[in-house]
Amino acid sequence: MKKSLKLISLLLTLVMVLSLGACGGQKDPTTGSSAAPQGSTAAPQGSTSSGSQLAGTYDIKVWCPENAVSWTKEQIDSFNKSNTDGIVINATVEAVGEGDAATSMITDVEAGGDLFFFAQDQTARLIEAGALAKLGKAAAANVLENNEETSVIAVKSGDELYAYPLTSDNGFFMYYDKSVIPEADLGSMEKLLEDCEKAGKYFSFDVKNGWYVASFFFATGCSSEWEYDDNGKAIACRDNWNSANGLIAAKGLKAFVSSxxxxxxxxxxxxxxxxxxxxxxxxxxxYNTIKDILGDNLGAAELPSFTVDGKSYHLGSYTGCKLLGVKPQTDAVKQAVLHRLAQFLTNEECETKLFEQLGWGPANLAAREKASSPALTAFDAQKKYGTPQGQISGGWWDIAKAIATNVENATDEKGLQDALDIYKEALAGIIDMPEDEATAMTVIGAIAGTNWDTDFEMTQKPEGTWYTTEPIELKKGDEFKVRMGKSWDVNFGADNKVNGPNVVVEEDGWYFIKVVVNAGLTEGVISLEKNSPSTGWTVIGAIAGANWDKDFDMELQADGTYKSVDAFDLEAGAEFKVRQGQNWDNSWGNGTDNFKVETAGKFYVVFNPTTTEVSLSAE
Amino acid sequence: MADLKKLSEKTPENELKKHIGLKASRTIGNTLIYILLIIMTVIWLTPFVCIVLQSFRCESTYIVGYVIPQQWGLDNYKALFQTDFPIWYRNTLITALCVSVLQTVIVLCMSYTLSRFRFKLRKPLMKFMLVLGLFPGMLTMIILYRVLKDLGLTQANAVPGLILVYIASSGMGYYISKGFFDTLPKSLDEAARIDGATRAQVLTKIILPLAKPIVIYTILTAFMGPFGDFVFARYISMNTSKGMNVAVGLWSWLTPDQVQYKYTMFCAGGVLVAIPVTILFLCLQKYYVEGVTGGAVKG
Known part of the structure; x- marks a missing residue:
């Protein structure tokens, strides 16, 4: 027994010593540091920060695609030579494709590259995982100044910028073999398919991929936009692929995949x-591969149009960027240095070299002007029909790629509609919109300083009758509509019918917008009300013959205050309160106490909901 | 008796045999079997032949629609040595060799102990390991990554980390060799013990020489596991080129933006990977089959 105890303790000691040895052997500086903070880290001051503080040697790790490794090494060398702050970067450059960067970063942020290249579609995931450091004010201003809007959208979440645009060429267009395709046919998808069929060759288009299939839907004017908060969390998706226009797109897609x-x-x-x-x-x-294969027969052009029911629709596309991200660091100085380096790598000179070496289209405006190639020309031509690719929730890609398969299997128009219904349903699943939110009515329009981009909440009371939760100040000529679930699938307008014309306000004033919806969602009667039973205010008390048992109506006034509809004969000492939604949770008099009338007379009761002040006003 | 009866019956098969004679029918049978075998061989070998041919293609680097290169050469192999491929190859070999040695030692000791020794916890231990073995190894991946990372054995130091992972639970793979040891007569041990041999001597001098096929089988499987592993190797190297093995390294060339430039090199890499394994198998083939079947015969 004693012997075995000895043996066990000996073994344990051995294990401990071995594990200590293993720790001592580690040399990688990044793995040793403690956990990187999530999200916010001291932001750098951009290129204006004082150099002396940053002087020193920094071991960093850069993740970039294999073919950009030599460019990255060269530019970092040139940064080391050219910076005047005494910064020496000792970089390990690892080849990690832009497509994998997010997956790898999220698996283990600590082990990830300090600087890393990634494709735009991953921004949302990376921010949410705390794998991207915010840009400081100066750096952000620099990005805003030197890049066009499509690039800025790519790095923005809420009001913050999270990365540096490196290229602005991440979009698709059409390469064709000049020996097969006559130039005259380029504009029409039908003719192109015919040419390909005649020649026994393919028209390759990866429509079983959300990124590419969007092309058809953008063509018919559909859109799919995601809304994010500052922390990269998806809070809403405005998507109308499941609509009349979406069906047209599905028909076009069906014609294509049937060829x-x-x-x-x-x-x-x-x-x-x-x-x-x-x-x-x-x-x-x-481009380089195709040039190699086709040689002088290489042609590049914008995407064609497809025709459905005699009307032609030009295929759209996503346009986007490749980005350079900085990983949040525990060491604020190193963080600042990394931001300096990232700014350097995305400046005009570096991006120009990137174009010369690899043909990547610069995001930097000045560098972009200098760059020119047939591929970039075609990209720019297609860009007119392009949709800047904002942040898209990671789950969307899997949902969208199923569309083409479902469309391919569809045999009739109902099948096509089913494909869109499946899409819509799956989408509702990932955005996590609760049932009550999906069926809630909202008001949207060019009202109260918004421009068809903000939904005003409504409250239901009783069933089928909705009032805006808050009163809204409307001006004469303002237009709005009422819709359900923040989508345009069910919406009501002036003629009380679905998809009716906008409601136009006739008179300035504060209003509750009321809509009475029938059970089949086919009719919604819209009216402007001066009060609402659920969130509007009423007077109650021992007044006008009542004894705290009757609510007297109040009406919204031009200044946003409420005034009782009738004037009351009030005796001195009479008490009353003003309450919201006929409920005591929110009631005001003299502060939260009852309002006591001091001098008798005939008065209107006036209530200001902003200051919660109750007052009496003579006729 | 029954067989004789059958032959004398007038079945169509027997009729045929009578007419064409035994020799001819055997020839026909063999021909059919050989045709079948040839077809299967072609199906089996086509991918390998394609890879070998592609690896010698010099006119282009992307995937093309033909198999026979238009321009032959060793460019892809030369280019391979300009990349990190030699490092990956070295990593893979070191890992596989270390694992094959350590794992073999552990497995053989384990099997010998469980086969020859009788101690109180023997049965419970075997049952415990059987149950433990039912859990998929992948379950432990995340926690193993965490542990190795804290030990500093990931990324650039992935090789020792991987060796540790592979040998850590190798003791549980004792079944086949224990089965084989059980077939060796115990009286051999006893005789050796009477002659003054220690337990260790019995293992090295008596059992192991008799169990050659199983030893070689153990070495081979221990070598093959790490040599072709992808999942653990990818996680533990975590995109650090210096810590990758061949499988992970070559895979990293298959991204959409890389494959156009690296496809033929990828094939060349595949050919180089296949070489040591092929040699090993050719040399040790006969032991391998003996080993696989050997453990199945229970004494």
């Missing part, structure tokens, strides 16, 4: 496949 020439791929090498493609929809990154 013999359709090939579900978007890779430049498709031009050299066993059955070669004559057209491939892809982006600037494939």
């Amino acid at each position: 013999k020439a359709y090939n579900n791929s978007s890779s430049g090498a498709d031009f050299a496949a066993a059955t070669p493609s004559a057209i491939v929809v892809t982006g600037t990154w494939d």
Whole structure:
């Protein structure tokens, strides 16, 4: 027994010593540091920060795509030589594709690159995981000044900027084989498909991918936009793919995937496949490969239009950026240095070199002007029909990629509609919109300083009757509509019918907007009210013959205050209060006490909800 | 008796045999079998042949629609050595060799102990390991990553970390070799013990020489596991090129923006990876089969 105890303790000691040794052997500076803080870290002061404080040698790790490794190393060398602050960067550059950066970063933020390249679609995920450091004011101003809006949208969440735009060429357009496709046919998808079928070649377009399939929906004017708070959390999705326009898009998509020439791929090498493609929809990154395959036959152009029921729709696209992110650091000085380096790497000179070496289209405006290639020209042509790719929730990609499969399997128009219904339903699942929110009515319009971008909440009382929760100040000529679940699927306008014209306000004033919706959601009677039973105010007390048992109506006035509809004969000493929604939770008199009338007379009761002050006003 | 009866019956098969003779029918049978085997071999080998051919293609680096290169050469192999491939290869070999040695020692000791020794916890221990073995190893991935990271054995130091992971639970893989040891007569041990051999001597001098096939089988499986592993290797190297093994490193070339430039190199890498394994198997083939079946015969 004693022997075995000895043996066990010996073994344990050995294990401890070994593990200590393992710790001592570690050299990687990033793994040793304690957990990186989530989200907010001391932000740098941009290029104006004093140099002497930053002087020193910094070991950093950079994650960039394999083909950009040499560019990155060169530019960091040149940063070391050119900076006047005594900063020496000792960089380890690892090849990590932009497409994987987010997945790898999120798995273990501590082990991730201090600077890393990533594609725009990952921004939301990265911010949420606390893997991106916010830009300081000066750095943000610099980004705003030197980049066009599409690039800025890519790095923005709420009002904060989270990364540096590196390229602005992340979008798709069409490469074609000039020996097969006559230039005259370029504008029409039908003719292109015909040409491809005739030549026995493919039209490669990876529509079973949310990014590419959006092309059809943008063509018919659909949109899909996500709303985020400052911490990168998705709070709403405005998406109308499941609509009349969406159905047109689905028809166009159906026509495309039904063609013999359709090939579900978007890779430049498709031009050299066993059955070669004559057209491939892809982006600037494939230019060198395609040039190699097609040589002088390479053509690049904007996407074509498709025709449904005699009307033609130009295919849209996502346009976006590749970005350079800075990982939040525990060491504020290192953080500042990293931001300095990131600014350097995204300046005009560096991005110009990036274009010269790899053909990546610069995001920096000055560098962009200098850059020119057939691919970038086609990208810019398509950009007119493009939709800047804002932050998109990670789950959306899987939902959107199912559309094409469902459309392909559909046999009739109902099948196409089903495909859109499935999409909508899945979408409702990820945005986590509770049932009551999805069925709640809201008011939206060009009212109270908003421009069709803000939904005003409504409260239901009783069933089917909705009043805006707060009174709204409306001006003559203001237009608005009432809709359900913050989407346009069910909306009511002036003629009380679904999809009716906007309601136009006839007179200035404060109003509650009221809508009475029937059970089938086919009719919604809209009116402007001076009070609401659920959140409006009433007078109650021992007045006018009542004894705290009757609510007297009040009406909204031009200044936003409430005034009783009738004047009351009040005796000295009479008591009353003003209460909201006929409920004592929110009631006011003299402060929270009852209001006591001091001198008898005939008065109106006036209540100001902003100051919660009750007063009497003579006729 | 029954067989004789069958032959004398007039079944169509027997009729045929009578007409064409035994030799001819055997030839036909063999021909059919060989045709079948050839078809299967072609199906089996096509991907490998394609990879080998692609690795010698020099005119382009992306995926193309034909198999025979238009321009032959060793460019891809040369280019391979300009990248981190040699580091990955070295990592893989070190890991696989260390694991094969350590794991073999552990497994053999374990099997010997459980086969020859009788101690109180023997049965409970075996049952415990059986139950433990029912849990999928992947379950432990995240916690293992955490532990290794705290020990500093991830990323650039992934190789020792990986070795640790692979050998950590190897004792549980004792079944086949214990089964084989059980078939060796116990009287051999007893004779050796009477002649003054220690337990360790019995293992090294008596049992192991008799159990050669199983030893080689253990070495082979221990080598193959880490050599082809991807999942753990990818997590533990965590995008650090210096810590990757070949599988992870080559995979990193398959991203959409890389594959156009690296596809033929990827094939060349695949060929180089296959070489040591192929040699190993060719040399040790006969032991391998003996080993796989050997443990199944219970004494």
